[in-house]
Structures are given as structure tokens and as C-alpha cells.
Amino acid sequence: MRTTKKLICLLLAFSPSVGAMAQSDNGVVVTGSVQSDILIPEFDPEIQDRADKVDDWATTNTFADVNIMSEHVDAGARFEFLEHPLPGFRPPSFSKDYAGWGVPYFYVKTHFKNWDLTLGNFYEQFGSGFILRTYEERNLGIDNSLLGGRFTIRPVAGVSFKLLGGKQRRYWDLNDAWISGADLELSLDQWFKGLSNSGTYITLGASWVNKYEKTDDVMADATHKLNIPSSVNAFDVRANLQKGGFNLLAEYAWKSQDPTFENGWIYRKGSVAMLSASYSKRGMSLLLQAKRSDNMSFRSRRREGESETTTASFINHLPAFTMDQTYALAAMYPYATYPDGEWAYQAEIGYNFKRHTLLGGKYGTNVRVNFSHIRGIERDPINGGGAGTDGYSSAFWKWGDDGMYYQDINVQIEKRITRSFNIHLMYMNQFYNNVINRIAEGELSDNKKYVHSDIFVLDAKYKFNNKFTLRGELQYLSTDEDLGDWWYGLLELSILPNWMFTIADMYNSGVTDIHYYQGLVTYSAGSHRIQLGYGRTRAGYNCAGGVCRYVPSSKGVTISYNYNF
Numbered sequence: 120m121r122t123t124k125k126l127i128c129l130l131l132a133f134s135p136s137v138g139a140m141a142q143s144d145n146g147v148v149v150t151g152s153v154q155s156d157i158l159i160p161e162f163d164p165e166i167q168d169r170a171d172k173v174d175d176w177a178t179t180n181t182f183a184d185v186n187i188m189s190e191h192v193d194a195g196a197r198f199e200f201l202e203h204p205l206p207g208f209r210p211p212s213f214s215k216d217y218a219g220w221g222v223p224y225f226y227v228k229t230h231f232k233n234w235d236l237t238l239g240n241f242y243e244q245f246g247s248g249f250i251l252r253t254y255e256e257r258n259l260g261i262d263n264s265l266l267g268g269r270f271t272i273r274p275v276a277g278v279s280f281k282l283l284g285g286k287q288r289r290y291w292d293l294n295d296a297w298i299s300g301a302d303l304e305l306s307l308d309q310w311f312k313g314l315s316n317s318g319t320y321i322t323l324g325a326s327w328v329n330k331y332e333k334t335d336d337v338m339a340d341a342t343h344k345l346n347i348p349s350s351v352n353a354f355d356v357r358a359n360l361q362k363g364g365f366n367l368l369a370e371y372a373w374k375s376q377d378p379t380f381e382n383g384w385i386y387r388k389g390s391v392a393m394l395s396a397s398y399s400k401r402g403m404s405l406l407l408q409a410k411r412s413d414n415m416s417f418r419s420r421r422r423e424g425e426s427e428t429t430t431a432s433f434i435n436h437l438p439a440f441t442m443d444q445t446y447a448l449a450a451m452y453p454y455a456t457y458p459d460g461e462w463a464y465q466a467e468i469g470y471n472f473k474r475h476t477l478l479g480g481k482y483g484t485n486v487r488v489n490f491s492h493i494r495g496i497e498r499d500p501i502n503g504g505g506a507g508t509d510g511y512s513s514a515f516w517k518w519g520d521d522g523m524y525y526q527d528i529n530v531q532i533e534k535r536i537t538r539s540f541n542i543h544l545m546y547m548n549q550f551y552n553n554v555i556n557r558i559a560e561g562e563l564s565d566n567k568k569y570v571h572s573d574i575f576v577l578d579a580k581y582k583f584n585n586k587f588t589l590r591g592e593l594q595y596l597s598t599d600e601d602l603g604d605w606w607y608g609l610l611e612l613s614i615l616p617n618w619m620f621t622i623a624d625m626y627n628s629g630v631t632d633i634h635y636y637q638g639l640v641t642y643s644a645g646s647h648r649i650q651l652g653y654g655r656t657r658a659g660y661n662c663a664g665g666v667c668r669y670v671p672s673s674k675g676v677t678i679s680y681n682y683n684f
Contacts (some may be wrong), residue, residue, distance in 0.1 A: 148188045153682040154257075155181040158205055163674040166633060166655055170211070171671045175203045182257065196225040207661070207670035208260050214429045216290040217260055223288060224264060234272040240264045243283060244436075245302045245326035249372035249391050250353035250417065252436035253287070258661055259668045261430055264288050265298060277309025287419040289431045296332035296419040298434060319362045326355040330377075330419055330434065337384060339507035345384060351377045353389075353417060353435070364399040372415070378506075379421040381458060382414055385510030389415040391437065402471040409464050412437050413496055413513060416458040430666055439665025440465035441491040442529055446576050447607050447625060448596040452551040454525040456665030460496040462518060465489070482535035489529040495519030495555070523569075526550040539583070545576040553601070572598040588613040592623075603629015617642055625657060639677075650679040 160173040179200065186195035200220045201208070208217050226239030242264055245251040255262045267285020274280070284299040307321040308314040314321060330351045337345045357370035374389035391412040398405045417435040437456045440463035444450040469487040472479035497517035502508045527549040535541040551570040573596070580590040594607035609623040619641040626634045637654030658672040 146190050149185065149684075150188070151183070151185040151684055153181075153183045153680065155179060155678075155680045156205060157678040158673065159676040159678075160206070160673060161675040163655065163672075166635070166657075166672040166674065171206070171673070173206060173209075173673075178203045178205050180205050180208065180257070191229055191231060193228040193230070194226065196222050198222050199224075206656075206673045207668060210427070212669045212671050213260060214290060214427055214431065216292070216431075219291040221291065223291060224262070233274065234270070236271075237269045238267075240266050240288070241269050241283075241285075243269060243281070245281075245300065245328070246324055246355050246357045246372075247368075247370055247393065247438070248436040249370065249393075249415070250326055250328045250355045250374070250435050251300055251302075253434075254436075256663055256666070259430060259663055259666055261433075261666065262288055263431065263433055266293060267298075277306040279304045287432065287434065289420065294332075294419040294432055296330050298328065298330055298419055300326065300328035302326040317362075320360070322359040324355070324357045324359075328353045328417075328434065330417070332419070332421060335422075337378070337506075339384070339505070343507065345378060345507050347378060347421070348376055351375055351417075366395075366397045368395045369393070374415060374417060377417065377421075379416070379418065380423065380425045381416050381418070383504075383510070384506035385414075385504070385508055387414050387510040389413060389417070391415045402473065404467070404469040406465070406467040408440055408466070409462075410437075410440055411460075411462050411496065411515070412456075413460040414510070415460070430668065437665065439463070440493065441525065441527065441665070442467075442489045443663070446545065446574075446578075446592070446594055448594040448605055449529075449545070449547050449574050449576065450662070451596060451605065451659060452549060452556075452570055452572065453660055453662035453667060454491075454493065454551075454665065455556055455660070455662060455667040457493075457495070457524060457555060460498075460513070461493055461524060462496060463491070463493045465491045480534070485533040487529075487531045489531075490527075492526045493524040495521045495524060521555070522552065523550060524552045524555045540579070540581045542580075543576070543578040545574070545578075547574040547576075548572075549574065568600060570598055570600040572596050572600075586615050588615075598629075602627055602631060605629070617644055619643075623654075646683045648679075648681045650677070652677040652679075 157177060157179045159177045162172045181200040183198045184195065187193065201218055202220045204218055207213060224240040226237055226241055228235060228237040242253045242255065243251060253263045253265055255264070265283065265285035265287055267283065269281065269283040271279065271281045281302040284297065286293040286296065287298055302324070304322060304324045307323065308319060332349060334347045334349045337347055339345050351374065353372065353374040355370065355372040357368065360367045370393045372391050376386045376388055378384040378386055391410065393408070393410040395408045415435070415437060418432040419434050420432040423429060423432040439454050439456045441454045444453070467487065467489040469485070472484040472486070474481065474483045478484055495518065497513045497519050498511040499513070500511050504511050527547055530546045532544040533541070549572045553568060553570055575595045577593045580588060582588045590611045592607065592609040596605040598604065606626045606628060607624070609621065611619065611621045613619050621639040622637070624634055624636045635655040635657045637652060639650055639652040641648065641650040653676050655674045656670065656672060659670060660667045661670050
């Protein structure tokens with residue numbers, strides 16, 4: 120991929136004309152963005168080990184995208200400068216292969232009424248992503264796009280068919296495996312007018328993905344070599360029913376034998392089953408979900424993780440059935456999807472108490488309760504369960520003997536007190552399996568106990584007038600395990616239309632007695648946003664959708680710039 124650096128000259132030469140082309144009347148539209156996050160590090164022995172010291176005077180993750188769209192042809196490219204990446208994107212926290220610079224993403228797409236063709240890099244997801252999901256998540260250092268081709272055709276109403284093939288990006292290179300696949304979706308309500316007339320929508324889907332990777336020598340022991348399949352197939356079937364506010368999704372996927380370093384070179388087939396039901400009407404919502412996965416990690420490089428822990432080379436994605444947390448202390452112990460297999464359950468109910476009622480008060484009250492519970496699956500070893508065997512047997516409905524992996528219950532209340540003042544309250548009770556989650560997040564742990572925590576959050580906002588708004592957060596995490604109790608406070612003053620001033624402090628009152636303070640000034644004007652800050656960052660895990668990246672502690676001046684056109 121480094122040969123694509125020659126495209127940078129073309130990208131830079133093209134950029135001065137972007138503003139003019141974006142305003143053209145000939146049907147051509149140009150869009151794009153620039154994102155640059157910079158840290159000027161300062162070593163702080165109170166929060167950092169010598170191994171965490173960054174020798175570069177400045178580090179940055181910088182991205183620039185340009186997309187040209189016309190009536191029938193689109194094209195785009197992305198320039199990335201990651202030669203001196205931010206802490207958390209460099210060894211030993213992350214892959215040594217992440218550093219680099221160039222144009223790793225570019226595409227040309229032609230599209231007409233019933234079909235389109237993409238050549239170059241692209242992202243795709245079949246169904247819920249159980250056998251294919253390629254995407255970009257910059258906060259996690261993930262970009263597993265495919266470089267190749269994708270053809271989509273809609274021959275008649277209610278039918279969509281996709282065919283694709285390519286090689287998967289792994290940082291600044293491509294994995295050797297060839298990925299191919301097909302997806303078919305049928306919208307029955309397009310064929311049977313009685314369904315659409317009654318407000319009933321039924322979608323059926325089926326997908327297939329193949330990974331072809333040349334075999335290599337893998338030894339089960341000193342004298343026995345494994346017979347590694349070069350071709351691995353995965354299949355997915357699903358059905359979705361929607362009527363009014365009711366939605367039901369059932370999906371099942373399975374995978375052929377795929378011995379890898381990650382699963383210990385066993386020959387057990389993989390599977391995942393999910394059932395999700397939701398209902399919503401004005402003022403009320405309900406969600407119920409259950410998922411069972413078993414040996415369903417699917418990568419385009421069978422030896423991934425052999426030399427280092429990495430989030431690269433995933434062909435598929437298994438979402439965590441846990442609530443995404445945005446508050447700092449609620450996100451301190453996040454759950455990472457366990458690749459070997461799990462039973463996951465999630466339920467959520469939301470209700471809006473109407474205005475001028477006992478619980479609604481003058482302005483109404485919104486209450487939401489979310490519950491997540493995750494356990495391992497049963498595993499009975501077969502022939503010792505080692506490399507070269509089928510690994511284990513597992514009864515579908517049985518839980519494993521390794522206990523609960525994760526559990527939390529969240530209660531949130533949103534309440535407007537006056538026209539100018541509103542509050543958000545949250546209580547969270549959490550059980551975090553420190554052994555299982557550290558393994559899933561990429562760090563082994565010998566601390567064989569749960570971290571049980573109670574978390575309280577008060578988020579309040581007061582609007583003085585149309586220009587000044589003050590928001591504050593007060594958070595408290597109570598636990599007898601790990602590092603003990605934590606406090607977090609934040610004040611944020613917004614001055615429209617341009618300015619925002621933020622101060623925050625995270626304090627461990629349990630063991631370390633350390634403050635992690637931050638101060639930020641943000642200026643926004645039109646499509647430009649720049650933020651200047653200084654402070655400390657606590658070591659921990661940054662997670663999204665059940666995928667996690669370890670972030671070491673750091674201190675220094677931060678600069679963040681964003682521009683969209």
C-alpha cells in the first residue's frame with residue numbers, strides 16, 4: 120500500500136479547487152473532511168511508567184477525505200498521516216504496524232437506477248455483521264476495508280443482490296487471503312400489496328462469505344503437522360418482520376472448520392444465533408434480545424494475534440449486548456465480546472410520563488431501564504480439547520461453569536425542572552469479570568475476582584439565555600475491588616455561537632489518591648472546529664460495540680482540529 124503515496128500529490132493538487140467545485144452547477148458535488156488530533160506529550164512519573172514515555176516531541180493521528188459525486192460516477196480517496204501515532208496506537212499497547220502514512224483508501228463507483236459497481240476500497244455489512252462487517256472506527260484503530268470490487272443489482276422491486284471480492288486491509292498492507300461473498304435480500308411487501316397496505320413489512324436475507332488463504336505449516340506437537348483448510352465458508356440467514364411499532368429479527372449464521380491461532384487450532388465449526396424483538400409507540404419503548412455465539416471469530420489471517428494482540432483482520436463482527444456508556448465512570452469497566460463464545464441477553468424499557476401528571480410534573484419525565492447479562496457457553500473437551508481436535512462439545516441451551524462474564528442494570532431519569540434547567544440522573548449496578556474481560560480486551564489477568572461497582576451520575580444543564588449555557592456532571596463509582604472508589608466532576612460553559620470552556624477532574628479516592636485533571640477550550644466557526652487542551656488521561660480501555668483498545672496513561676497539550684466541506 121505504500122506505493123499509493125504517489126496519490127498524495129494528486130490529492131494535494133486537487134484540494135485548492137475543492138471550494139469552487141463544491142459550488143458548481145454542473146451536477147458535480149465535492150465533499151470531504153479533515154480530522155487531526157495532536158498530543159504534545161509531557162512525562163509524568165506519578166501516572167506513567169518509563170515504558171509509557173513517548174520520545175516524539177509531538178504525536179498525531181491525521182485524516183483527510185475527499186469525495187467527488189456526480190450523476191453516475193463517484194470517486195474518493197483518504198490520506199492518513201500516522202507516522203507518529205497517539206499513545207494507545209503504538210507498541211506495546213497496539214500493533215507496531217499501525218504507524219505509517221499514505222493513501223490507503225480510494226475508490227471509483229458507477230451507479231445507475233438498478234445497479235452499481237464499486238472498484239477500489241469499500242465497506243460492507245451483510246445482515247447484522249455475523250459473517251461480514253468491514254468498517255472504520257478511528258478511535259479503536261480499526262479499518263478493515265476490502266480492496267477489490269462490489270457489484271449490486273436490483274433487477275425487480277423487492278430484490279437486492281450483492282456480489283463482492285477482494286483482499287482485506289491490515290494497517291498499511293493487505294492480508295494474503297482472498298475474501299469473496301454474496302448477499303440476497305427479498306422484501307416480500309413489495310410483491311404482496313396486502314402486506315404493505317396493512318403496514319406489514321417482511322424482509323428475508325441470505326448471505327455467503329468465503330475466505331481463501333494458502334495453507335502453511337502448523338504443528339500440533341513436535342511430530343504432527345495439522346491439515347489446515349485453505350477455504351473457509353460462512354453462511355447467514357435472517358428474517359425481519361415489522362408491523363407498526365413492532366419489530367422482530369431472527370438471524371442464524373454458521374462457519375465451516377477454521378483452525379486459527381485465536382481458537383487454539385481446533386476444528387470445531389462456528390455458529391451464532393440471535394433473536395431481537397422491539398416495540399415502540401409514542402411515550403414508550405421496549406427491547407428484548409438474546410444471542411448465543413460459539414467459536415465464531417472470523418479473520419482473514421489465521422495467525423493474527425500470534426506475535427501481538429491486535430484488533431486487525433476481522434471479517435465479521437459480534438456486537439456486545441450491553442448499553443453503550445458515554446459517562447466516564449460508567450465506561451470504566453466496559454465489556455468486550457468474548458470470541459470463544461457466550462450467551463448474551465439484553466432488555467430495555469423506556470417510558471415517558473406525561474406532563475401535568477403525578478410523576479410527569481409540569482414538563483414530563485422520561486425513565487429508561489436497561490439490563491444486560493452475559494455468560495459463557497458449556498464446553499466439554501473432546502480428546503483433551505487441544506490443537507488438531509474438535510475442541511469441545513457444547514449443549515445449545517446450557518451455560519458454562521466459568522460463571523457470569525458481565526452484568527449491569529442502568530436506571531436513567533431525564534427531567535426538566537424549569538424552562539431553563541433540566542437534569543439527567545443515572546444509577547448503574549455492575550458486575551465485571553476481571554479475568555474473562557481482560558482476556559477479551561487483550562490483557563491477561565491473574566486477579567480472579569469480580570469487580571462489583573455502584574455508579575451514580577448527575578448531569579445538569581442550565582440555560583441562562585440564548586447565548587450562555589452551563590452544564591455540569593458529578594459522578595461517583597463505589598467498589599471494594601480493584602482500585603476502589605472514584606469521583607468525577609465536570610463543568611462546561613457554552614457561549615454561542617463559537618466558544619466552549621471545559622474543566623474536568625477524575626479522582627481515585629480508593630488506592631492511588633491521583634487526580635486526572637483536564638482543561639479544554641473549543642472554538643467553532645462554520646465548518647471549522649478547533650480544541651486546545653491540557654491535562655492527564657487515565658490508563659484504561661476505549662470500547663465500541665464490544666471491541667476494545669487499551670489506552671495508556673498520558674499527559675500533555677492536546678490540539679484537535681476538524682473541518683467538513
